[in-house]
Amino acid sequence: MSKVLNANVPFAQSVTLLSEASCDPGKHFVVTFPQTYEGANIDTTLYFATVGNESVSVSLATLPSAPYVINKTLILAPDQNLAFPVNSSQAVLPTGTYVTDMSIRIVSTGNITVVVKNKRGSNGDTYSPMPVENLGTDHFVLAYNNTLGVSASFVTVTAVYDDTEVNVTFPSQRPINASVTFVLNGVIYTYSDVINIRLGALQTLQVQALLDLTGTRVISSKPIAVLSGANRTQIFKGTCASHLIEQTPSVSTWGMTFILVPVPNQRMGDLYRFVAKDPQTTITLGTGKQIRLQHPGDFGEYLLLAGSVTYAKSDKPVLVGHYATEQEYYTGSDGVFVRDEGDPGLSVLTPVEQATDFYRFGLNDNYKNTSHLYVVFSVPTNLSSQLRINQQTVGMWNVTWRNVTGADNYVVGYVDVGPHQLPFSLGAPGGPVFNAFVHYVTSCESCAMSLFHGYPKDLTPASYVCPTSSSAPGDGIDNDCDGKADEEPCCVNSDAKDTDGDSYKNEDCRGIERQVSAMxxxxxxxxxxxxxxxxxxxxxxxxxxxxxxxxxxxxxSLHVLRFRFRVQPPLRTLSDDEDYRVRESVLVQLEGREGHRQVNGGVGREGGAMFVIFTTWLAREDKRLVHDNVLRTWRQWQPAILPVLFAHEVEERQRAETFGWRSLPFPQTACGGLPILREMFLKVLADFPDTQLFGYSNGDLLLGAGLLDTIQGVARNPIILQRPVLMVLRRFEVNFVNRSGAFQEVGQVEELRPFAKEMTDGSSDAFFTNRLFPWRLIPEVVPGRMGVAMWLVAASLALEVTVIDVTPTVFAVHMTTEAGNYESHSHPNANCNHELFRNLALVPDDWECGYIYRAQYITRRTKNTTEVKIEAKPDKLMVNRQTSYCGIDIKALERHAQFSDI
Incomplete structure (x- = not known):
């Protein structure tokens, strides 16, 4: 059912900027709310302002398939400012890398301006979307280093029209051996990689990475809206952290002349980044310092000291990002301990070539008395007296003026204005052209926007001639002067081809060297x-x-029994030739599944997760806090790890979906109506054909941050395509009887380690397998009842499945309630699994054979890195290597599977 919001509400409690020029007035926009750091006091709002003297009708619409459906029409009177709140729990994109239908199209009958506020707690920023007519097809991204453990650099790409081909090329100058940055559709990406994807109208690709995405290039076949920044970060690791977001203008709006002005009245100064689109680009600052950028996407940084203003001139068009810094504590001249105001913020600096003559914006009535709203402008020195502020001469205002280092013909002025000035205007139509932007700062909060992004224009100087050059594979240079670098595939074992349509063959090659180790x-x-x-x-x-x-x-996909080894080979590092063949097999397997993805029902539509983890429970009021903690924390792994709940009650399934989970009804049941573990595994295997790893975990476990690293490490190992694998996990007990606090973040799980007691009874609480695991041989055991864990390990060893203990790298906390640590012993039908084993003559000779200590392998972190690898368990950790197949009758398993209805 569509959810329609009432837009007739006052402005939210903070300063909001509404500008004719800053918001690039237009009639057609697309907007998206990228994921930002979790926090209270959520404020995700769209702000509209009219530009002309007539009323306008504004329609807002999403795709019918969007998680949050909007279909609303607003009427704006002349000179009216209007706030439209958006449901942040559904409109704000979840954590991770994926494609979503969640974006909003805005169409107006007359010119309007739009501001998007994306804020949670004090972590927020604003951006002014550019109208569709000003969008382009070639963009470079501004982001930032992730200085906090929970932060991520991001880029979102939203298509305006159907069948938009998008090519995202990640920068290659970063360390290529850095940790994996993100996963899309179960595939690992890092620096120098490429995503090619087709988007429909209003579909959005969000990419989040642990490393800096600045310099990422996004090229499309049709105009797109590109946002970038960081969900939460610090610039110089001061006392505050915040969200960074800005709409990235296309290269056709870039310029070569800039005036750099830090946020007024700060002590730390601000950071500027220069991004190149052409090779061999040189930026000269007014101080004489030069920044040389060799390749497209390269960037250089310059720290502008507080109170300084400088000129910057580039020999080729560049993109300039202004990074405002966070507040800092210091001792004043009177010896009193004080602090700056402000917070990290990101804005694109408009080039002097895009200056205009008139800006108009509205300010919110309700703002903190301690805040400042600075309007900053740069204007030719001989025209500064002609500038108008709210139709008054500039001399009527308390303007602070600064000279520009390296440009005597320009001056910069700024004024701290109040929200009582409604509307607020700068300049006058037909007057001198100038650049302007605004900064709002208060304690640990800020936002910043240039007051104009600029119109598309060709700013390449006529004197600049692109020098053609011979191609070295992957050199990052535009060898054929077509505005693209390394665009030719130059396939090995193939005749040269003209793949970019310029009548030349293999003249600008991507890398083709055949180093294939560690791929x-x-x-x-x-x-x-x-x-x-x-x-x-x-x-x-x-x-x-x-x-x-x-x-x-x-x-x-031959039956696992055909691959049973009498002596299991050890894990080892593959030779280059073996590694190459294994990777080919991976590609064959994925390609073979194309076109067969299930789309019936909600769970099959996103089958590209690297790992699908599921659980099950029955609704119980005494378990509500426990289940909510699981729902909140597990969802943060998406989309690399996709959580699924099997539940009988419709209300429980709906509740899980509100947390961003997928949900499914119980499949075949046993033991008094409980879901069969085998059937749940077979269901997710069928619904996610592109996924290689699947897992079940008890529904009262919190899983620590090591889960993602462990899954990534296992996914990189060819073993998952060579033979069946079972990963097991031992829990730690933490008493939650007197704990009422809700867990919001995965990072909080590690804080429980001082209170945790490791279980030593040999049982396992989670089972992760690959697609080759022989689930069809497993009888009708159910989770939540005694016997399943040890029997599954014993049976796996008998079937010569590779068993890996992941406890060393995954911290699993059992939230112990008043039901105790051995709750399964007191349930009705507590022994139903044991009865099944007796009836089928499948009782192990020795139950110790199923202890978790019998795993032949363990996961370990490599020294001084977060990378996880699989290694053979040291002899001192082994318990009786001779399992003798644990007394499990394999032929009995095969007979049961043959005559069972599976």
């Missing part, structure tokens, strides 16, 4: 194309579809 795989376009890219640690390697031997898919 991870990716499909450039997961949907249709057969072109594949694999990458090594030091270079990129591109292949055409005909370079691979396409094996029949059934060869990879």
């Amino acid at each position: 991870v795989y990716q499909i450039i376009d997961h949907r249709r194309r057969a072109e594949v890219i694999t990458k090594a640690k030091t270079n990129t390697q591109v292949f055409g579809a005909k370079d691979f031997i396409w094996l029949p898919y059934f060869v990879l």
Whole structure:
């Protein structure tokens, strides 16, 4: 059902900027709310202002398939400012990298301005969306380093029209051996990688990475809206942290002349980043300092000291980002301990070439008495006296003036204005042209926007001639002067081709060196194309579809019993040739599933997760806090790890979906109506055909931050495609009887370690498997009753499944309630699993055979990194290596599977 909001509400409690020029007045916009750091006092709002003297009708609409459906029409009177609150729990994008239908189209009958506020707690920022007619098809991204453990750099790409092809190229100058940055559709991406994807109208691709995404290039076949920044970060690690967000203008709006002005009345100064679109770009600052950028997407930084103003001139168009810094504590001249105001903020600096003559914006009535709203403008010195502020001469205002280092013909002025000035205007139509922007600062809060993004224009100087050059694979240079760098695939074992339509062949090549060790795989376009890219640690390697031997898919999915080894081979590092063949198999397996993804029901639509983890429970009031903690924390792994709840009660399934989970009804049941573990695994295996790893965990476990690292480490290991794997996890007990606080973040789980007691009874509380695990041989055991954990380990060892203990890298906390640590012992039908084993003659000779200590392998973190690897368990940790198949009759398992209805 559509949810329609009432827009007739006053402005929210903070300063909001509404500008004719800053918001690039227009009639057609698309907006998105990227994920920001969790916090209370959520404020996600759209602000509208009319520009002309007539009333206008404004319509807001989302796709019918959006998580939050809007279909609303507003009427704005002349000179009216209006706030439209948006439901943040559904409109704000969740954490992770994925494609979503959640964006909003805004269409007006007359020119309006729009401001988007995206704020949670004190973590917020604003941006002014550009109208569709000013959007472009070639963008570079401004982001920032992630200085906090829970922060992420991000970019969002929203399509305006259907069938928009988008190419996202991540910068290659960063350390290519850095940790994995993100996962999309179960595929690992890091620096130097490429995403090619097709978006429909109002679909949005969000990418979040642990490392800085600045310099990422986004090229599209049709105009797109690109946002970027960081969900929460610090600039110089002062006392505050905040959200950074800005709409990135296309390269056609870039300029070559800028005036750099820090936020007024601060002590720390501000940071500026210069991003190049052309090779060999040089920026000269008024101080004489030069910044040289060699490749497209390279960026340089300049710290502008507080109170300084400087000129910057580039020989080629550049993008300039202004990063306001957070507040800092210091001792004043009177010896009193004081602090700056402000917070990290991001704005695009408008070039002098995009100056205009008139700006108009509205300010909110309700703001803190301690806050400041600075209007800053740069104007030619000989025209400064002609400037108008609210139709008054500039001399009527208490303006502070600053000279510009390196440009005597310009001056900068700023004034601290109050919200009582409604509306507020700068300049006059037909008057001198100038640049202007605004800064709002208070204690640990700020926002900043340039008062004009600029119109698309060609600013390349006529004297600049692109120098053609010979291509070195992956050199990052535009060798053929077509505005793109390294765009030719240059496939190995293939004749040279003109793949970019410029009548030349292989003249601007992507990397083709054949270093294939330590590779991870990716499909450039997961949907249709057969072109594949694999990458090594030091270079990129591109292949055409005909370079691979396409094996029949059934060869990879033969029944696990056909691969049973009498002596299980140890894990080892593969040779280059073996590694290459394994990666080919990965690609064959993924390609073989194209076109077969299930889309019936909600759970099958996002089958590209790297790991699907599910649980099940019955609704109980005494477990509500426990279940809510699981719902809140597990959802933060998305989309790399997708949580699914199997529940009988419709209300429980609906509650899980409000937390962003997928939900499914119980499949086949046993033992008094409980879901069969085998059936739940088979269901998620069928619904997520592109996923390789699946897992069940008890519904009262909090899982620590090591889960994602562990899954990534296992996913990188070829073992998941070679033989069946079972990963097991031992829990730690923490008494939650007197704990009433809600857990919001995965990072909070680690805080429980001082209170945790490790269980030593040999049981496991979570089971993670790959697609080759023989679930069809497993009888009708149910979770939540005695016997399932130890029997599953014993049976896996008997079937020569590789068993890995992931406890060393995954901290699992059992939230112990008044029911105690052995709650399953007191349930009705507590022994139903044991009765099943007796009836089928499947009782192990020795139950100790199923202890978690019997795992042959464990996960370990590599020294001084977050990377997780699988290694053989040291001898001193082994308990009786000779399992003798644990007394499990394998033929009895096969007979039961043959005659069972599976």
